[in-house]
Structures are given as structure tokens and as C-alpha cells.
Amino acid sequence: MSQTLTSKQPAKLRCAFCGKNNHEHSTELWQIHQDAIPANAKLATMQLGFGPRTLAKIVKWNTVNGDESPYHVEYIPIYISCKECGSSMSSSEAEVADVLSQHCLKCFSEMTDQEYSWHSKPWWEVNGGKYMGGSK
Numbered sequence: 001m002s003q004t005l006t007s008k009q010p011a012k013l014r015c016a017f018c019g020k021n022n023h024e025h026s027t028e029l030w031q032i033h034q035d036a037i038p039a040n041a042k043l044a045t046m047q048l049g050f051g052p053r054t055l056a057k058i059v060k061w062n063t064v065n066g067d068e069s070p071y072h073v074e075y076i077p078i079y080i081s082c083k084e085c086g087s088s089m090s091s092s093e094a095e096v097a098d099v100l101s102q103h104c105l106k107c108f109s110e111m112t113d114q115e116y117s118w119h120s121k122p123w124w125e126v127n128g129g130k131y132m133g134g135s136k
């Protein structure tokens, strides 16, 4: 029996990575977002400055000399990393990670040698249109 995860999506699921529901993702993007979430990790969202909420995993470190010391708790932001350079993507890049084939914008434009002008529109307008298409 071989079932592929991408072949069927449950009716309505909220993406733990970006907080949108699965209908606002393409199948590829959904998969990329789910793959970015570490299994068996405690998750939380954190806000960095005035930026968007970012998914983070909670890591508790036991103190070494076991007295009743409080845990040291650390929030580690979860990002999708670029396939090419390994740097973490911004949330706007992560939203279109399927379009960028999981590359950061910098690598993506180097890769494509900026030959795609997206019909001279900024890329986020084009991709934004794609993902908001459901409301029409």
C-alpha cells in the first residue's frame, strides 16, 4: 500500500506554519510548510518587533546542577531555509515558497537570471493574485 500525502487533503486544516488554512495553499506549498514544522516539537508563535507572527519551537533546557532551578526556555523561530544558500526565508518568501521552488528571492533571481520579469509587474503582485484568486 502506498499512499502519497499530497494526493488528498483533509477538508479544512489550519497551517501551523503560516496560520492560513489549507485552501489558501497550493498542494506544493502546503507540503513545504508542513515539512518545515519539526515533528514532536512544542510549538508557539512569537512576534519579532512589529513583524508578522512567526512559528517557533519551544526548547526547554534542564539546568545542569539539578536544584529547583527554573527551566531555561528558549523560543527558536522556525523558518524555511533556502535550498541553495540555506539562509532562512522571510515570511513573504515562505508564502510563495512553491513558486520560488523553495529558494530565497536572491537565489531565485540569480537562478533565473532575472529573465522572468513577470510581465513587468513586481513578483509579489503576480503571486499575490494567485493566492487570493479564491475570493473572485
Ligand SMILES: [Zn+2]
Binding pocket: 015, 016, 017, 018, 019, 020, 025, 029, 030, 033
Ligand atoms: Zn502554510
Ligand SMILES: [Zn+2]
Binding pocket: 082, 083, 084, 085, 086, 087, 103, 104, 105, 106, 107, 108
Ligand atoms: Zn538563497
